[in-house]
Every structure is written in C-alpha cells, then in structure tokens.
Amino acid sequence: MNTRFEIKNSEFLLTKLDYPERLDEMGALRVLAWKDEKGISQDFFSHKAWLDDDDLRAHHWIITHEKTIVAAARLSFHKDYSSVPHANLFDEALLGDYAQGPFASLNRLVVAPGYRGNGFSSILDETRIEFARAQGARAIIAQPVESRIKPLEDLGFIYLGKIKPLFQMPERQIYFMIKELVH
Structure with missing residues (x-):
C-alpha cells in the first residue's frame, strides 16, 4: 500500500511495510526524535x-x-489485554466495559523533529485505526504522552487514566486511552 500526498509543495509517500523492511531505520528514527525530549x-x-x-x-x-523515513508508527494485535505492550503498567480492572478483546494497540508513533507540525501523526493514526477496524479488533488502545491526548480524543478515544512510567522515559507521564471499534 502506497499513498502519495503533498504538503508545502513537497511530495511524501505513506507506505505499509512488509516485515522486516526498514526496521533498523525506524528504530534509529525513534532514537533521533526522542533522545532530546x-x-x-x-x-x-x-x-x-x-x-x-x-x-x-x-x-x-x-x-x-525523498526515500528518507520522516515519520513511522506501528500497530499490534492482541487476543487479550495481558499481551498489549506495557499492560503491566496499567490496571486491567480500569478497562471496565472495554475489557474484552481482541485489541489493537497504537505504538511507537514518531515524527522527525524537522517534520513535526505537518499532520503526519493524524495520517498515521487514521490509517492504523482503519486497518485495526478492518482486521476485526474490538477496541484500540493508545498510550500517549500528554500532547497527544487531545488529537486522540478528536478521533474518538476515551481517556482512562495514567500508566506507570516506562523505564525508557522514567520522568515522562504516559496516559491510557481506548477507542471502541465495534459495538
């Protein structure tokens, strides 16, 4: 899947990758983009x-x-909550009515610092939500930083609380949100 689009007279390409294509580049972008946060x-x-x-x-x-990764994101699928990334950092009892899987989980959204503010997060969020829905996920989980709460609420996510800090980001508060995909 490739989708071309233009922003500020520059052409960009949204691509769904086939594993293990370009994983090392995505991992390097995560460090580049977050190391100074x-x-x-x-x-x-x-x-x-x-x-x-x-x-x-x-x-x-x-x-x-121009063939360089400027933004990336992943989506994972889970039969039950215990296999969601960082499930141990949020009390499953707080899921309430949303406790039944299967779940999808939005993870590792990253945008290179020089490319922020172009709507790439929204493009990647909407793409992953539609893919999760098409694959039959009942709900989709997000574990965003504070600046991402409002954009996710605009997409229908509900705020459920805070999660314990990640060891990679010990002084950065992460939140827990969920969106029901099927009724």
Whole structure:
C-alpha cells in the first residue's frame, strides 16, 4: 500500500511495510526524535536504535520524503489485554466495559523533529485505526504522552487514566486511552 500526498509543495509517500523492511531505520528514527525530549533515559537513548520484540509481530507504516523515513508508527494485535505492550503498567480492572478483546494497540508513533507540525501523526493514526477496524479488533488502545491526548480524543478515544512510567522515559507521564471499534 502506497499513498502519495503533498504538503508545502513537497511530495511524501505513506507506505505499509512488509516485515522486516526498514526496521533498523525506524528504530534509529525513534532514537533521533526522542533522545532530546524531556524526561527520557539518556543511557537508554544513547543506543543507535530502539527496537523490541513487538516490532517483529507488529504492522508498520512509514512516511518518506525523498526515500528518507520522516515519520513511522506501528500497530499490534492482541487476543487479550495481558499481551498489549506495557499492560503491566496499567490496571486491567480500569478497562471496565472495554475489557474484552481482541485489541489493537497504537505504538511507537514518531515524527522527525524537522517534520513535526505537518499532520503526519493524524495520517498515521487514521490509517492504523482503519486497518485495526478492518482486521476485526474490538477496541484500540493508545498510550500517549500528554500532547497527544487531545488529537486522540478528536478521533474518538476515551481517556482512562495514567500508566506507570516506562523505564525508557522514567520522568515522562504516559496516559491510557481506548477507542471502541465495534459495538
């Protein structure tokens, strides 16, 4: 799947990747984009790339400009809540009526610093939500930083609370949101 679009007289390409295509580049972009953010672990972000086992099982999308990845995001699927990334950091009892899977999970959205403010997050969010819906997920989970709460609420996500900090970002508050995809 490739979708071409133009922003500010520049052409970009949205692509759904086939594994393991360009994973190392996505991991390097995560470090590049987040290493100078407030509240992160300088030791962790001294590595060349941020990749984990979930990358091997997830679906990935990238936005490229002149063949360089400028934004990326992943989506993972889960039969039950316990396999959602960072499930141990949020009390499953707080899911209430949303506790039944299957779930999709929005993960690792990253936009290169020089390309922020172009709507890439929205493009990647909408693309992943539609893909999750088409694949039969009952609900989709997001674990955003504070600046992403309002954009996700605009897409129909409901705020359920805070999660415990990630070891990679020990001083950065992460939140828990969910969107029902089927009724």
